[in-house]
Amino acid sequence: xxxxxxxxxxxxxxxxxxxxxxxxxxxxxxxxxxxxxxxxxxxxxxxxxxxxxxxxxxxxxxxxxxxxxxxxxxxxxxxxxxxxxxxxxxxxxxxxxxxxxxxxxxxxxxxxxxxxxxxxxxxxxxxxxxxxxxxxxxxxxxxxxxxxxxxxxxxxxxxxxxxxxxxxxxxxxxxxxxxxxxxxxxxxxxxxxxxxxxxxxxxxxxxxxxxxxxxxxxxxxxxxxxxxxxxxxxxxxxxxxxxxxxxxxxxxxxxxxxxxxxxxxxxxxxxxxxxxxxxxxxxxx
Amino acid sequence: xxxxxxxxxxxxxxxxxxxxxxxxxxxxxxxxxxxxxxxxxxxxxxxxxxxxxxxxxxxxxxxxxxxxxxxxxxxxxxxxxxxxxxxxxxxxxxxxxxxxxxxxxxxxxxxxxxxxxxxxxxxxxxxxxxxxxxxxxxxxxxxxxxxxxxxxxxxxxxxxxxxxxxxxxxxxxxxxxxxxxxxxxxxxxxxxxxxxxxxxxxxxxxxxxxxxxxxxxxxxxxxxxxxxxxxxxxxxxxxxxxxxxxxxxxxxxxxxxxxxxxxxxxxxxxxxxxxxxxxxxxxxx
Numbered sequence: 342x343x344x345x346x347x348x349x350x351x352x353x354x355x356x357x358x359x360x361x362x363x364x365x366x367x368x369x370x371x372x373x374x375x376x377x378x379x380x381x382x383x384x385x386x387x388x389x390x391x392x393x394x395x396x397x398x399x400x401x402x403x404x405x406x407x408x409x410x411x412x413x414x415x416x417x418x419x420x421x422x423x424x425x426x427x428x429x430x431x432x433x434x435x436x437x438x439x440x441x442x443x444x445x446x447x448x449x450x451x452x453x454x455x456x457x458x459x460x461x462x463x464x465x466x467x468x469x470x471x472x473x474x475x476x477x478x479x480x481x482x483x484x485x486x487x488x489x490x491x492x493x494x495x496x497x498x499x500x501x502x503x504x505x506x507x508x509x510x511x512x513x514x515x516x517x518x519x520x521x522x523x524x525x526x527x528x529x530x531x532x533x534x535x536x537x538x539x540x541x542x543x544x545x546x547x548x549x550x551x552x553x554x555x556x557x558x559x560x561x562x563x564x565x566x567x568x569x570x571x572x573x574x575x576x577x578x579x580x581x582x583x584x585x586x587x588x589x590x591x592x593x594x595x596x597x598x599x600x601x602x603x604x605x606x607x608x609x610x611x612x613x614x615x616x617x618x619x620x621x622x623x624x625x626x
Numbered sequence: 627x628x629x630x631x632x633x634x635x636x637x638x639x640x641x642x643x644x645x646x647x648x649x650x651x652x653x654x655x656x657x658x659x660x661x662x663x664x665x666x667x668x669x670x671x672x673x674x675x676x677x678x679x680x681x682x683x684x685x686x687x688x689x690x691x692x693x694x695x696x697x698x699x700x701x702x703x704x705x706x707x708x709x710x711x712x713x714x715x716x717x718x719x720x721x722x723x724x725x726x727x728x729x730x731x732x733x734x735x736x737x738x739x740x741x742x743x744x745x746x747x748x749x750x751x752x753x754x755x756x757x758x759x760x761x762x763x764x765x766x767x768x769x770x771x772x773x774x775x776x777x778x779x780x781x782x783x784x785x786x787x788x789x790x791x792x793x794x795x796x797x798x799x800x801x802x803x804x805x806x807x808x809x810x811x812x813x814x815x816x817x818x819x820x821x822x823x824x825x826x827x828x829x830x831x832x833x834x835x836x837x838x839x840x841x842x843x844x845x846x847x848x849x850x851x852x853x854x855x856x857x858x859x860x861x862x863x864x865x866x867x868x869x870x871x872x873x874x875x876x877x878x879x880x881x882x883x884x885x886x887x888x889x890x891x892x893x894x895x896x897x898x899x900x901x902x903x904x905x906x907x908x909x910x911x
C-alpha cells in the first residue's frame with residue numbers, strides 16, 4: 342500500500358542540450374531514493390561533470406546549468422521515453438522504480454509543460470532557472486508568470502491522490518516558484534479545495550526572509566509580504582493550518598485572525614533529525 | 627590553406643538514447659584531433675562510462691553500444707545543432723574546430739541519413755552497429771543494403787573537394803561497410819569518376835581475410851572474393867592504383883590485368899610510424 346504521495350512542481354522544467362530536465366521532480370526522487378547530493382542541494386551524490394565540461398569545450402553556452410554525468414542519464418532516459426509517447430507521470434514512475442523507491446509515489450502535478458518565468462527590470466523575461474542559476478538571483482524581479490499553467494491540467498493520478506488523502510502538507514518550498522506554479526495548473530486548486538484532507542502548510546519564511554533561495558525577493562515582486570503571515574494570506578482558504586518558525590511566534594495571532602491555525606515550531610532543517618521532527622509536527626498539526 | 631580533406635562514411639550513423647551518433651565521423655575527428663582512444667579503437671582516450679552505467683541501471687536496453695561521458699557531449703552537441711537546423715557538414719566543422727583540428731576538413735559524404743543494414747540468416751535485418759557491436763559479428767550475413775543512399779545526395783562541399791583534389795586515397799576501411807555506403811550515395815561515384823585526381827585504394831585485406839573487422843564475412847555476403855583482388859575488382863574503374871600487402875604479392879599480376887596498378891607494401895599498421903609510412907606509399911603510388 343502506498344501511504345505517501347509526493348506531488349511535485351513542474352514549473353522549473355526546462356530543455357537543456359535537447360533534453361527535458363525536471364529539477365524539482367528529480368530532487369524529490371533522488372532524495373527519496375537516498376542518492377541526492379544533500380550538501381550541494383541538487384543532483385546525485387558523488388556525481389562528476391565530465392560530459393558538461395566537454396560540452397563547454399565544444400562551445401555550448403548552456404553549461405551554467407550544472408548537470409552531472411549520472412544526472413544526464415536521467416534526462417536522456419526521460420527524454421527518450423517522452424518521445425516514445427509516455428507521459429511525464431509514467432516516466433517519473435519508471436525512474437522512481439529503477440532508483441529503488443518503494444511505498445512512495447512521485448507524481449508531477451501535470452503532464453504538460455508549464456514554465457515559471459520571471460520578469461526582470463534589467464534583462465526582461467526569462468526562465469526561472471536562468472534567473473536563479475545563470476544570473477544567481479541578482480536581477481530585480483518585477484513579476485512572475487506561470488506560462489502554460491492555465492492550458493495545462495492536473496493529472497487524474499494527482500486528483501485521485503488528493504481526493505483520497507487524509508492529510509496534505511504544503512512543503513516549505515518557495516511559495517512563488519514551487520507551490521504557486523502547481524496551484525496555477527487547471528484543476529489542482531479545485532481538487533485541493535474539494536479534498537476533505539486536513540491541509541497543513543509549512544512556512545519557508547523566518548522574519549522577513551526565507552531560510553534559503555529567492556522567496557522574499559519573488560514574494561515582493563508579487564506584492565506579497567515576505568513573511569510567514571504573507572505565506573498564510575497567499576495560501577488563504579486552501580489550508581487549515583500553518584507551521585511557522587519560533588522566531589515568527591509574534592505573527593501567530595495575526596495569522597489565526599485570518600482563520601488559519603498557527604503552530605509554532607523550529608522550522609530550520611539542518612539535519613535529517615530536524616527534517617523528521619518537522620515532518621512529525623506537520624503530520625500532527 | 628587546407629591541404630587535406632577527409633570525406634567520411636555516414637552509413638554507420640544511428641540514434642542512441644535520442645542522440646545522433648556518427649561513429650565513423652567521430653573516429654576520424656577524434657583521431658585527427660589526437661584525442662582518440664587508439665588502444666580501444668573507438669571513442670575518446672581516458673573516457674569514463676558513468677552516464678552509460680546509470681542508463682543501464684535505469685533500464686535502457688541500448689547500452690550495448692558503448693558511449694563514454696566525453697563522447698556523449700559530442701552526440702548531445704551534434705543533436706542539438708542538427709535540431710537547430712544546421713547540416714551534418716556544418717556540425718562536423720564546428721566540432722572539428724572545437725577539438726582543435728587545423729588544416730584538415732572532415733566532410734560527411736552526405737547530410738542525409740544513410741544506414742548500412744545487414745540481412746542475417748538468424749535474426750533478419752538489422753543496423754550494422756547491431757550486427758557488429760550487439761551481436762559481435764557472430765551472425766551469418768546474407769546481404770548488405772545501404773538504406774537511404776539513393777535518396778541521399780553527395781554534399782556540394784564533397785563534390786568540390788573531389789573535383790579539386792590532386793590525389794584521392796580510398797582508405798583501407800571495410801569495403802562493404804565503410805567505402806561502398808559512400809559510393810552508393812547519389813552523385814559521389816560520378817564526382818569521383820569526373821575528378822582528374824589520381825585515385826589510389828589501400829586494400830584492407832591480406833590473404834583471404836581482413837586485418838580486423840568483418841570485411842571478409844560481409845564481402846562474401848556480397849558474393850565478392852574476400853581478397854585484395856576482390857577489392858580491386860569491386861573498386862574497378864574508380865581507381866588507378868591499389869596498394870596491397872606483401873603477403874598478397876602473388877595477386878599483383880591478376881590485379882594489373884584488370885587495368886589497376888598494383889603497389890606491394892607492408893600494409894599492417896601497428897604504430898604511428900607504420901601509418902605514416904603507408905600514407906607515404908599511398909601518396910606516392
